[in-house]
Amino acid sequence: MDELEFRRRVYANPDTTDRDVVEAAKSDPAKQAFWQELKAQDSALLDVMRVPVPEDMAHKLIWQQSANEFVRHRKRSRWYIAMAASVAFAVGISFTLFNRAEVSLGNEALVHMQYASAEQSHSGLPVDLTQVNAKLAGFGASLTDMLGNVKVANYCHLSNVRSLHLIIETDQGLMSVFVVPQRDDVLLPEAFSNDTYHGEAVKMQRANILVVGDKDADLHPVMQEVKRKIQFSA
Incomplete structure (x- = not known):
């Protein structure tokens, strides 16, 4: 081989x-x-x-088990049953909203950008089209041509999903392109930002593409170039 x-x-x-x-x-x-x-x-x-287990998780599980037992046996009044249902509903809504906020790809990409300046190519060699396509192959994708001057092509994890992170040198400074396999349990905002960076995202055939740059950078040319040059296998 x-x-x-x-x-x-x-x-x-x-x-x-x-x-x-x-x-x-x-x-x-x-x-x-x-x-x-x-x-x-x-x-x-x-x-x-890996996200640590919340300290109060054991208490929540014990509470849930007690509530289920309480409903099964129906030993108390209907008022208590209604109260337990209301509390369970409130906890369920809060937990769902918390989880959805955690798995927003935009937020994950912005957090990752804090460490992007320290990233270096793992191979120690200049990044070329062959190297990028070798890594894109795991996502069922390839580039028809190089995306400008790619400085770094490393794997990373966004929302616990193994993704590809490309750092590209442009006239507007370094920009990042993330290729993330599609999943139903993550949010993909069209645009996202914080005090330092902003990004745009698009859902393609088999992967989500995110482009992130400095706060005032124009991301549109890079996004259009990615959409034009990336292709996915059937």
Whole structure:
């Protein structure tokens, strides 16, 4: 297995157990080291994105179990049953709204931008079209041509979804392009911003595309270029 095919396979799935990939790594120490580094980076990103369990979660679970038991046996008055239902409804609405806010891709991308300036290419080599397409292959996508001067092409996690982060050098400074697999449980706002950055998002055939830049940057040309050059497999 040549170097490009090996990298494409492990980029697409660092935890692959395919025999030909394993054999290629065993026969080439450089491939083995690269694979181990990629798996370590993937594991580290997952650790960072893990959300700790709220301290009061045990109390909520105990409360829910008691409420269910209470309803089943109907040992108390209908007033208490109505009160329990009202509380459960209020808690359910609050929990749902909290979760939906947490998984907004726009918010996740803005938070990620705080660390974008420190990112460097993991390969240590200039980023070219072949390297970008090797990583896009895991998303069923490829570029027909390079997106300007791509400085960094790394995997990241947005809303616990493994995504691709491209950092592009433009006339307006560095901009980020995120390629995120589509999921039904995340929000995709058309536009989002904070005090430092703003972004735009579009839903494409098999992935969501987010472009983020400085507060006053014009994102439209980069977004149009991405939409024109990216293509998805059937």
